[in-house]
Amino acid sequence: MSALFEPYALRSLTVPNRVWMAPMCQYSAAPDGPLAGAPTDWHFQHYAARAAGGAGLVIVEATGVSPEGRISPQDLGIWNDTQVEAFRRITTFLKSQNTVPAIQIAHAGRKASTGQPWKGGAPVGPEAHGWQPVAPSAIAFDENHPVPTELTVDDIQDVVRQFADAARRSLDAGFQVVEIHGAHGYLIGEFLSPHSNRRTDEYGGSYENRTRFALQVVDAVRAVWPDELPLFFRISATDWLEDGEGWTADDTVRLATDLEAHGVDLLDTSTGGNAAGVRIPVGPGYQVPFAARVKTGTTLPVAAVGMITEPQQAEKILENGEADAILLGRELLRNPSWARHAARELGAEPHVPDQYHRSV
Numbered sequence: 001m002s003a004l005f006e007p008y009a010l011r012s013l014t015v016p017n018r019v020w021m022a023p024m025c026q027y028s029a030a031p032d033g034p035l036a037g038a039p040t041d042w043h044f045q046h047y048a049a050r051a052a053g054g055a056g057l058v059i060v061e062a063t064g065v066s067p068e069g070r071i072s073p074q075d076l077g078i079w080n081d082t083q084v085e086a087f088r089r090i091t092t093f094l095k096s097q098n099t100v101p102a103i104q105i106a107h108a109g110r111k112a113s114t115g116q117p118w119k120g121g122a123p124v125g126p127e128a129h130g131w132q133p134v135a136p137s138a139i140a141f142d143e144n145h146p147v148p149t150e151l152t153v154d155d156i157q158d159v160v161r162q163f164a165d166a167a168r169r170s171l172d173a174g175f176q177v178v179e180i181h182g183a184h185g186y187l188i189g190e191f192l193s194p195h196s197n198r199r200t201d202e203y204g205g206s207y208e209n210r211t212r213f214a215l216q217v218v219d220a221v222r223a224v225w226p227d228e229l230p231l232f233f234r235i236s237a238t239d240w241l242e243d244g245e246g247w248t249a250d251d252t253v254r255l256a257t258d259l260e261a262h263g264v265d266l267l268d269t270s271t272g273g274n275a276a277g278v279r280i281p282v283g284p285g286y287q288v289p290f291a292a293r294v295k296t297g298t299t300l301p302v303a304a305v306g307m308i309t310e311p312q313q314a315e316k317i318l319e320n321g322e323a324d325a326i327l328l329g330r331e332l333l334r335n336p337s338w339a340r341h342a343a344r345e346l347g348a349e350p351h352v353p354d355q356y357h358r359s360v
Contacts, residue, residue: 003318004311005348008056008325010265010301012228013176015100015325016351017056018318019339021047022268022305022327023104023179023234025061027074027116031129037064037077038086047090050332051099054339054351058099059232059268059327060090062106062181065159065166069107069187072114073129078105078166084173091174098351102177104234105166105221107159109187110135110148110196136191136213137198142276156203156213159187164220171225178225179232180217180264184273188214189236192255193274195246211255215262222263232303233259234268237290240278247274249290253297260300267294267302268327285313292322303327311342 005017028042029035039060047058064070064077077083091101113130114123123145124130134155135148151159167178182188190196191213197204203212218233225231235255239246256267269291272280280286287306294302304323308314314326332338343350352360 002315002343002346002348004315004326004346005343010177010230013100013230015056016098017054017339017343018325019055019314019342020057020303020325020327021050021055021059021332022329023059023061023181024329024333025071025075027072029074029076031073034082035086037067037070037075037079038083039076039090043076044090044093048093049336051094051097052353052356053332053335053337054343055099055328055332056339057102057177057325058094059102059104059177059179060087060175062104062108062186063166065105065107065162068112068131068134069159069162071106071108071112071186072116073124074116078103078169078173079162081169084169087173087175095174097353100177101175102179102232103170103173103175104179104181105163105170106181107162107187109133109185109190110139110141110145111185135187135196136203137196139196139198141185150199153201153203160213160216160220163217164224167221168224171229177230177232178221179234179268180221181234182214183234183236183268183270185236185275186273188217189247189274192251193239193247194244195239195241195275207251207254211258214255215258218259218262218264230265231263232266232268233264234270236273237269237271237287237294239275240272240280241275249293252290253294256294256298256300256302260298265301266324267291267300268305269294269302269323270305283307284309285317288317288322292320295322295324301325305329311345314342315346
């Protein structure tokens with residue numbers, strides 16, 4: 001059997017294959033009003049197409065745990081029951097295709113309140129539905145971003161509760177996996193890295209202090225998320241800075257062990273996003289070695305992501321033991337039925353909806 005199309009068990013859940021859709025923001029929700037943050041017809045067709053195309057698990061894009069936690073005013077959110085009801089349409093369809101519905105819950109921190117990328121992606125103010133960002137320290141992401149408001153200890157605990165509430169609503173919406181977004185320079189990642197965290201209290205300084213917020217969020221989510229369902233954590237395995245200046249691959253391996261002890265079932269391993277202007281050696285599979293380091297250095301399962309485009313490339317990553325699953329991003333934007341085509345190429349049985357039987 002193809003490794004890519006071998007089922008994968010996590011707690012009581014079995015994912016039918018290892019072709020998973022990475023979370024990718026669509027910036028297409030209403031920015032305000034009663035339907036603010038709720039998925040639309042665009043989101044439905046976007047996720048439904050990948051499920052019909054054979055993806056074993058689909059992770060819905062970064063979804064704000066609060067209005068201020070969104071990356072943009074047009075991001076999805078899951079802070080109210082109207083949003084929950086709108087998500088049920090998506091999760092119901094995904095399950096009908098034997099695809100596991102997952103959701104990434106997030107807080108954007110100092111990188112919040114930005115415009116849609118196709119309109120420049122610059123920070124926006126109240127005139128464009130924006131707000132004042134918050135962060136572990138009053139340090140702007142770059143010269144184009146505003147200086148964020150430093151969170152108080154009470155504020156931090158409020159955000160922890162928001163993550164727990166978002167997880168509870170995610171379950172009500174029909175999701176079977178929750179992923180906590182700790183990557184790409186958003187709030188949790190900002191706490192992890194000494195590049196963005198200059199606090200002098202119990203949330204800053206040492207590794208133990210800088211990881212405290214992340215582990216508190218994990219504990220709060222795990223406390224409300226059913227024992228039989230998996231919990232993922234997305235990490236940027238490196239800031240791509242010189243040693244001592246930011247978060248490193250060694251830190252990631254250490255945190256992976258801590259996360260597993262706190263109930264995380266899989267590490268979604270990406271990189272970068274917390275430091276502006278760094279040079280990243282982008283190329284085919286360029287982030288896979290970071291997943292492999294966690295895989296060999298810990299017992300926590302990992303998923304690899306980053307310019308994985310060909311079926312044989314994905315198959316080799318799994319066969320080599322570098323990851324347990326493959327997350328596809330832009331390749332699934334280009335080809336929603338990538339999984340079906342890969343199954344045929346690798347000699348596996350493709351998922352084909354009854355309505356598409358003539359395509360076999």
